[in-house]
Amino acid sequence: MNLSNQQLLDLASKITKKVGKKLAKKANGKVTTKFSDKHDIKLLEDEESENLIVKYLWKKSEIPILGEENHQETNFLNGKVWIVDPIDGTVNFSRGIPIASVSIALWENGQPLLGIVYDFNRDVLYSGIIGVGAFRNGKKIAVSQNQKKSDSILFTGKPVLSHLDDSVIKQWFGYFEEYRKVRMIGSASLSLCYVASGNGDVYTEDHIQIWDFAAGVTLVQAAGGKITFEKSDKNKFSYIVKATNGHIQF
The missing domain is CATH 3.40.190.80 (D-Maltodextrin-Binding Protein; domain 2)
Incomplete structure (x- = not known):
């Protein structure tokens, strides 16, 4: 399956938004905790979200996947690999703090190629391809010009x-x-x-x-x-x- 970078970005954006919209319905702290210690927490929602993303990406692209919840066997330094964080900001999400996202990147031989971050609390999708540009809800963005x-x-x-x-x-x-x-x-x-x-x-x-x-x-x-x-x-x-x-x- 030989897809262009834009096609890969589009399919990753689609599943990112789908999963993010499901999470937005729970973004009030009503979550299911599977594991918790002094500095970290894992939710059932982390696991469910990653499973949805992995199933979709593998079916559509057949590219190996490194996920936060299931990452033991993936060699992420060779060839193309999807890198998935189903909920970045899990503690925020678990407490109803509206600063969390779904993020997916595609790297090749240990270097970034394209990325998607969905701020599902605000319905803002950041996406970009190295050498092409970065966008927020389809509008091009750029870094600041501050010098100091x-x-x-x-x-x-x-x-x-x-x-x-x-x-x-x-x-x-x-x-x-x-x-x-x-x-x-x-x-x-x-x-x-x-x-x-x-x-x-x-x-x-x-x-x-x-x-x-x-x-x-x-x-x-x-x-x-x-x-x-x-x-x-x-x-x-x-x-x-x-x-x-x-x-x-x-």
Whole structure:
């Protein structure tokens, strides 16, 4: 099955919106918890959503799939692979906080190719293809033109795999002081969409899982920004990620 990048983007957008609209009907905190610990939570809705996405993508494209809920056997560094996060911002979603998304990326040989992020609470679909452009509900978006950190908004977060001691916290807050504002919204994909849209300027996060950022960094690059991601030492899916408008230097 040989589909163009645009055809692949279209079919991924279709299932992303379908699943997102189902989730929007539950976006009031009325969810079913399957697992919970100090820093993480898994919902039945995560599992159900991923199952729908995986079934659809495999039937339509026959491309291997790396999902947040089922990822043990996938070799995501060779050839094309879908990378799926059925709910990015699960804790927000579980508490009725309207900052969550469905995200799907297509990478090839470990590099981003196209991405879709659906903000189902606001019915906003971000989509993009590297080398073509990035769009919000069909209208082209671009990164900001801010040149200085002191004029910029930094998006970040604390992933489940990170541990903060006093020295790390001191270094972290010293870094924050360079920026006008810092935002931690609980969804990496939407944070990256805001950078791609020019609403923010920089995103950085350490030890974050690939499904959390795969679509978002794709959109930043498609929108004219710069991205870097390198493997961290937590597990084979965790990365140190940076994304910027291309003017702000880390």
